[in-house]
Amino acid sequence: MADIVAPASERAHRAAKRYIYAWGGGHAEGDATMRDLLGGKGAGLAEMSNAGLPVPPGFTITTEACNDYFAAGEQLPEGLWDDVLEAVHEVEQLTGKGFGDPANPLLVSVRSGAKFSMPGMMDTVLNLGLNEQTLEGLIALTGNARFGWDAHRRFIQMFGRIVLGVDAERFDQAFDAAKHARGVHADTDLDATALAEVAGEFKRIVREDTGHEFPTDPYAQLDLAIKAVFASWFGKRARDYRDNQKIAHDLGTAVNVVTMVFGNMGKDSGTGVAFTRDPNTGEEVLFGEYLVDAQGEDVVAGIRTPAKISHLADEMPEAYAEFKEIAGRLERHYHDVQDLEFTIERGHLYMLQTRSAKRTAAAAVKIAVDMVAEGIIDKETALARIEPAQVDQLLRDQFDPTARADATRIAKGLNASPGAAVGRAVFDADTAVEWVGRGERVVLVRIETSPDDFHGMAVAQGILTARGGATSHAAVVARQIGKPCVAGCAELVVDYASRTARSAASGVTFSEGDWLSLDGATGEVFVGALPTVSARFEEQPDLQTILGWADAVRRMEVWTNADKPEEAAQARSYGAQGIGLCRTEHMFREGERLEIVRGAILVAQEATRAKAKAASGASLGAEEAGVVATFDAAMAELEGLQQGDFEGIFRAMDDLPVVIRLIDPPLHEFLPNLEEQLVKVTMAGDDASAEDRQLLSTIRSMHEQNPMLGLRGCRLGLMIPDFVKIQTRAILNAQIAVKREGGHPIAKIMIPLVGHVNELAATRALLEAEAKAVEAKAGVQVDYKFGTMIEVPRGALTADEIAREADFFSFGTNDLTQMTFGFSRDDAEGGFLLKYVEDGILPVNPFQTIDVEGVGQLVAIAVEKGRAARPDLELGVCGEHGGDPESIWFFHKVGLDYVSCSPFRVPVARLAAAQARLGSELDK
Ligand code: ADP
Ligand code: MG
Ligand code: MG
Numbered sequence: 024m025a026d027i028v029a030p031a032s033e034r035a036h037r038a039a040k041r042y043i044y045a046w047g048g049g050h051a052e053g054d055a056t057m058r059d060l061l062g063g064k065g066a067g068l069a070e071m072s073n074a075g076l077p078v079p080p081g082f083t084i085t086t087e088a089c090n091d092y093f094a095a096g097e098q099l100p101e102g103l104w105d106d107v108l109e110a111v112h113e114v115e116q117l118t119g120k121g122f123g124d125p126a127n128p129l130l131v132s133v134r135s136g137a138k139f140s141m142p143g144m145m146d147t148v149l150n151l152g153l154n155e156q157t158l159e160g161l162i163a164l165t166g167n168a169r170f171g172w173d174a175h176r177r178f179i180q181m182f183g184r185i186v187l188g189v190d191a192e193r194f195d196q197a198f199d200a201a202k203h204a205r206g207v208h209a210d211t212d213l214d215a216t217a218l219a220e221v222a223g224e225f226k227r228i229v230r231e232d233t234g235h236e237f238p239t240d241p242y243a244q245l246d247l248a249i250k251a252v253f254a255s256w257f258g259k260r261a262r263d264y265r266d267n268q269k270i271a272h273d274l275g276t277a278v279n280v281v282t283m284v285f286g287n288m289g290k291d292s293g294t295g296v297a298f299t300r301d302p303n304t305g306e307e308v309l310f311g312e313y314l315v316d317a318q319g320e321d322v323v324a325g326i327r328t329p330a331k332i333s334h335l336a337d338e339m340p341e342a343y344a345e346f347k348e349i350a351g352r353l354e355r356h357y358h359d360v361q362d363l364e365f366t367i368e369r370g371h372l373y374m375l376q377t378r379s380a381k382r383t384a385a386a387a388v389k390i391a392v393d394m395v396a397e398g399i400i401d402k403e404t405a406l407a408r409i410e411p412a413q414v415d416q417l418l419r420d421q422f423d424p425t426a427r428a429d430a431t432r433i434a435k436g437l438n439a440s441p442g443a444a445v446g447r448a449v450f451d452a453d454t455a456v457e458w459v460g461r462g463e464r465v466v467l468v469r470i471e472t473s474p475d476d477f478h479g480m481a482v483a484q485g486i487l488t489a490r491g492g493a494t495s496h497a498a499v500v501a502r503q504i505g506k507p508c509v510a511g512c513a514e515l516v517v518d519y520a521s522r523t524a525r526s527a528a529s530g531v532t533f534s535e536g537d538w539l540s541l542d543g544a545t546g547e548v549f550v551g552a553l554p555t556v557s558a559r560f561e562e563q564p565d566l567q568t569i570l571g572w573a574d575a576v577r578r579m580e581v582w583t584n585a586d587k588p589e590e591a592a593q594a595r596s597y598g599a600q601g602i603g604l605c606r607t608e609h610m611f612r613e614g615e616r617l618e619i620v621r622g623a624i625l626v627a628q629e630a631t632r633a634k635a636k637a638a639s640g641a642s643l644g645a646e647e648a649g650v651v652a653t654f655d656a657a658m659a660e661l662e663g664l665q666q667g668d669f670e671g672i673f674r675a676m677d678d679l680p681v682v683i684r685l686i687d688p689p690l691h692e693f694l695p696n697l698e699e700q701l702v703k704v705t706m707a708g709d710d711a712s713a714e715d716r717q718l719l720s721t722i723r724s725m726h727e728q729n730p731m732l733g734l735r736g737c738r739l740g741l742m743i744p745d746f747v748k749i750q751t752r753a754i755l756n757a758q759i760a761v762k763r764e765g766g767h768p769i770a771k772i773m774i775p776l777v778g779h780v781n782e783l784a785a786t787r788a789l790l791e792a793e794a795k796a797v798e799a800k801a802g803v804q805v806d807y808k809f810g811t812m813i814e815v816p817r818g819a820l821t822a823d824e825i826a827r828e829a830d831f832f833s834f835g836t837n838d839l840t841q842m843t844f845g846f847s848r849d850d851a852e853g854g855f856l857l858k859y860v861e862d863g864i865l866p867v868n869p870f871q872t873i874d875v876e877g878v879g880q881l882v883a884i885a886v887e888k889g890r891a892a893r894p895d896l897e898l899g900v901c902g903e904h905g906g907d908p909e910s911i912w913f914f915h916k917v918g919l920d921y922v923s924c925s926p927f928r929v930p931v932a933r934l935a936a937a938q939a940r941l942g943s944e945l946d947k
Contacts, residue, residue, distance in 0.1 A: 035109075038102030038790035042088040043110050047080025047117040047282075049364020060085045062277035064136030067322040069375045074356060076349055076374050080117040081131065081281035082110040082251065086138070089275035092253045095703040109247075110280070114751075118282055123241040127164060130174070130283040130639040132319075135255060137276040140378070143251045143260025143275060146474030147183050149319050150283055162826045170288050172218035177227040177318065180238060182244065186251040189232045189569060195226045208326065217477040235750040238460040245280070252278045284373040288316040291339065294366045296322055297332045299354040302362075302382040308352055309333070311363075315846030318366075330588035342372045353377050358400050359408070360390055385412035391566040402572045403453070403941055409569060411908035411935045415441060417566055418594070418927060419507070422542060423554040430540065430549040433533065434526040435855075436487070436512030438546035439498035441553045444485025444507040445540045448533055449551075452479025464541045468524055472497040474612055474692070480506065485541040487548060489515045489524075492870075500905070504590075505927040507543030511857075515548075517882055547822035556634075560930065561596060570598060570605055573937035579914065581932045582680075582900055586610070589670035594926035598933055601680040602672070603833060603923020604773075604901035607750055608667045608686050609777035611693060616661070623657035624690050624722050625714070631655035631743050635683040654745070662749040673768035673805050677761075677810025682833060682901070683754055684812065687746045689735045691725045694718070731847060736776025736812075737786050744789055747774075751790045755797040758805035769830055770807040776838070778815040812901070813885050814838035822885035833923070834882055836910075840869050843878045870903065883917050890918075899923055908935035915939035 028322060034041055034052060035698075044053040044061055045068050045140060047139035053069035055060045058884070061069060065083035071567055072078045073533065084107065088566065091100045109130075111122050121130035128915055130152040135144040153175050162171035173807045180198075181321050183189040198210075201221045206211060213221070229237045238244050248578035256276045266271055286294030296310025312329035314322050315338065322329050326797065349372075351363045357379065364376035382390065391405035400408075407514075419442035422430075446466040449455045455465050459482040467483040469476060471490040480486055480500055485507040488497045501508030514528040522535035531540065531550060540553040560566070582593035582603035591602060611620045633647040643651065691697075700719045704711045751772060758768040777783045787809050798804055814835030822832070841881040849871060859865045873879050889896045899921040904910035906924030910934060914922050914938070924932050 025902040030054040034101065037105040038100050040091070040100070041666050041861050042085050042091075042100070042103050043082050043106050044085065045067065045082035046078065046114060047114065049075060056827065058138050059274070060087060060277070062086060062136035062279075063140060064134060064376060065277045065279050068279065068281070068375075071353070071374050071377055072358075074352065075352075077372055078374050079282035080114045081279060082114065083136075084278040084280070084565070086277045087676075088274060089253050090258055090279070092250075093257070093275075097254075099250075103580060107139070107245070107249070107280075108242075114280075114282055114933050120282075121899065122245075122899065123154075123157060124161040125156040125348075128152060130157070130161075132279075132281045133168075133245070133284055134279040134281060136279050137256070139268075140276050141261055141264050141270070141271060143255065143262075143264055144257050144424070145255035146181070147319065148178070148181050148185055148248050149406055150174045151244050151248060152241040152283075152575070153178045154241065155239070164528075165288065165544055166402070167288065168215035169218065170285070172215045172222060173287060174285070174318075176218050176222040176225055178544070178912065179222055179229065182248070183225065183229045183232075186247050187229060187233050187550065189229055193228050194225055197221065197228060205697075209931050212940060213329075248868075248895055249278050249280075252276060265721035271830070274665065281375070284366045284368045284371075285318065286314075286368060287316055288369055289316055289887065291370045292366075292368050293335075294318060295332060295335070295364075297348045297350065297363050297365070298380045299361045299382075299543040300386070300390060301364070302360065302380050302386050303672050305382065305386035305393065306392060309347060309536050313365075314386040316892045317882045324641050332477045337497055339367060339370065341855075342367045342370060347373050349374060355399060356839055358404065358795045373885035384410075384416040387686050388563070388565045388569055392568050405569065406576065406937050407571055407933065407936060408939060411938070413641075414566065414570075414931045414934050415928070417558050417563060418560055419443065419544065420555045421544075421556045422540065423556055426468050427542075427549070430551065430553055431529075431531065432512050433529050433531045433539070433548045433550055434512050435528070435548070436489075436499070436509040436515070436546045437492060438544055439495070439510035439544075440486075440501035440506060441544035442485070442505070442507035442509035443540065443542055443544075443553070444483075445552045445555060445815035446484035448524070448535055448537050449479075449483075450517070450519055450524075450535060452476040454535070455479035455483050457841060458522045465757060466541060468517060468803055469497070470519075470541075471495060471501070477492075480504070485509075487512060487515075487539070487541055488871035489513065489517050493850075494870075495504065495849065495852060501543075502903075502925050502927070505543050505925070509541050509543060509548055510647075510850075512546075512548065566930070573787075574931045576599070577915075577933065577936035577940050579911075579919060579936045579939075580902075581929055581936060582682075582899065583903070583926050583929055584679065584919050584923050585672075585926060587668075588675040589740060591672055591675035594929055595675065595679075597926060599679075599926065599929045601682070601921065601923075602676055603681045603682050603899050603905065603921060604689070605672060605681055607665065607683060608688055608692075610665055611661070613687075616664060619657050619660050619664075619694065620734075623654055624693055625718065626650045626654045626691070627743050627745075629723075631745070633747075656750050658745050662753050666757045666760070667752060669754050670760055673757055673770075674764075674766060675759040677766045677768070680769045680771055682773050682810075682831075682899075683750075684773045684775050685737075685740060685750050687736050687775045689692060689727065689733055689738075690739065690743075691722060691727070691730065694725070695721050697726055715879075731841070737774050737870070738776065739783045740774070740786055741782065742791075747786065747790060748793050750859045755805060756795050758807065759797070759801045759803045762803060762805055770806065771804070772807060772809050773812055773831075773833060774809065775812045775835065776815060777811045778817040780828055783811050783828045784826055810897070812838075813882075814842070814902075816843055816881055819885040823888040826889040826896050829893075829896070831897035831899070832885065832889055834885070834898075834900040834902060835869065836873060836878065836882070836904045839902070840874065840878050843872075843881060844869060863875065871906045872907050872914055875913055879913055879917070881915075886917050886919070906932055908932075908938070912934040912942065916943055 051069035055070035058066045061083045120127045122129045132149045162168050178193045184191045226237045286292045288784050293315040295313025301310040304433045304510045311332040314329045360380040361377045362380040366373050391408050395405050422443045448462040449465045457468050466485045467479045468487045472905040488510045498510045525532040538552040540549040580600045582601040583599035584604040585591040586609045629650050665871050761768045774786050808830040810831030812835040813832050813902040898919045900921040905922040906928030
């Protein structure tokens, strides 16, 4: 095709630059690769002409002309108008018509067309070139007065509204009045006389509204229309859209001037829109609509109900056959589903637009797989065509779109975890469990959630909070367990006492037991139980095919963050290749365990001191010995329980690596809240029990001003070693048990929050001894390694030193982001951070997408230093960023071995990791 394209320099031009690319008579000067210069529409028209398709002749004025127009203070660049006249003249020759010629008038459409289609750009003006003289010619030539007057009134209406800025309603009212006066309903019922009257009325409206006569000179019309297209580039809507979509303002828009073809010339004419495949399902059928005896936007405008495209096969079989053949050709030519516009004028088919079709997630996947099977695209192209977000969408229940459109919206919060949840409102976790126990579905509504709410979150269909950001407890846990969640719904006033919530925005109040529907993908909350459509991974073979291709392409592995055997199994079925983060402290919180843990914590410091004393050779008093005995008994019990948990995980992940993070949070998180305990003791006064007083004083003694920077992670293990020692023993013993069953458990013991190599060295020495002792005692060797989480900036900066003590690093990018920015994550996300993003102080929320320049730099430094010190160092990421497609690109680039994310994001990460690999190959 390229051989018939004229070289760019060939067209003579008066202007300093070449601003015009024409087409017609079977070829074009531009082509599909020239979207930047010709815009999407212009490039498509050129490409179709080159392919020999029936496109009415015309020309494109380039985006560069638009930019130069603004650079010159909204003046057409010197010489451009002469070049336009020349191009019009060529179209006249190709069509045998004359612009403004009453004997045989040429009419054109003037259409905007930027590189990306965007709202706010000028609507197309049809039938330009009409005035009373050319109208007479049109009527004489067609012998159809009604058609002529219809075209004329449409032109005045469109030009008046679009170019001259007359209020559209004034025309509509006048038109309706004309129909009313004649007692008809359809536009097509108005005859020529009536339409002539309407046209006169329209002109009067223009005169009244603008203070000028309607322009009759076709060239004046064209000049105004071209300038109006340019002006629309900087219209408010277009500008806002570009800001929002991060599209550059200096792309400019092209202008397309296209010979009119008429779909409104009678029963053998029509206009329509069609997709080469069904954009909803991806099914390989021509999908679209058309109207007989209609022009341009009539199909979209819904003036009459259009017919299905398949019906055209009966009404105009020849035109249909040709269209179907062209559709197939265009699809193969572009290697993608096309969205087409066509017009049939007295049986002749004309193509007016082609572009890649927008499609649903389901259609995107089916089309990609089908097209590979049909040999239209290769697997890599198929992978690139699917957005990671679409994979995510396919794994979530969704609301029925029609029901959703009709539903009453209560409020809108943060889209914290996608999916559709329907349930009755409950306001606390215990009620949630109780209601679910008797067979109800519930949505848990809280001001915010804490670990104490977990049991309620686990049984709820979805979670709604009034406070907290995208990485608040509610959001993180919801994503982890795959529940829809709307968080930080600030307009919601939740009242626990009356068990009601009121939305300030909508004024809707709901109470316990009322049905709610949450859309976690959009953050919307609706009244009532909306019907949902569900989607299961196992039932989506096309999606699995795509992800299989992704697996063959990607370099990074995809692991998962899972704390329970069920989660691990789920993630494995989604394709997880290991556990990158198993958080052991969750295991301390469940059921009666919390009591045991609390018992141990209350005496932990005392017992640790006593043990140190005994170790230095001193003998212990009876009370000290008693404390040690109580502590050890509690720890032994915990050890047994944890061993059971680990066995479950190892069985679920047989043969695959499991990174187990030793206890991380500060101990007071397992104790009752200080304020609550203080209130309890104070209220009881003299009647307060000794236990409660003791508890209060222990909580007080552990209280920290900045617990996130306090005694947590490896620091805690170094101060009270028994916690991590029992965890290590539990891990090793679990491995031994599973190995004895014939399994192959692989443990990677991860020591968190290391900032200085000595912290790691000391901890590792302690735990390695423990592990060896367990192996020696059992007489069994198992597969384990010690590594660390890089989540403190100093740890990243001294990664070479740290690597000498670590077999692996896992980047804990949540803490690393928090500590690098100096943001308290919980406070920032609920507070200023969203505002920061809104105001553009930060480009994105750095807890969602990695901050490449800052936090990312620390990761890059640690990778480089770590690998330099230990070439076989295994590197992964287990922060929330591990499931974020944009961040995955970065992790690929920086050379990590794997990303680890919540089970439900594993499929998304598989695709994103493949796209990162393909993308970085393009970079080279
Ligand atoms: P949009 O970007 O809004 O789709 P278009 O310029 O593609 O704007 O066109 C609006 C409508 O007018 C479409 O239905 C299109 O097919 C029709 N149209 C545009 N140019 C012509 C023409 N030269 N002859 C007939 N119909 C046209
Ligand atoms: Mg439009
Ligand atoms: Mg269009």
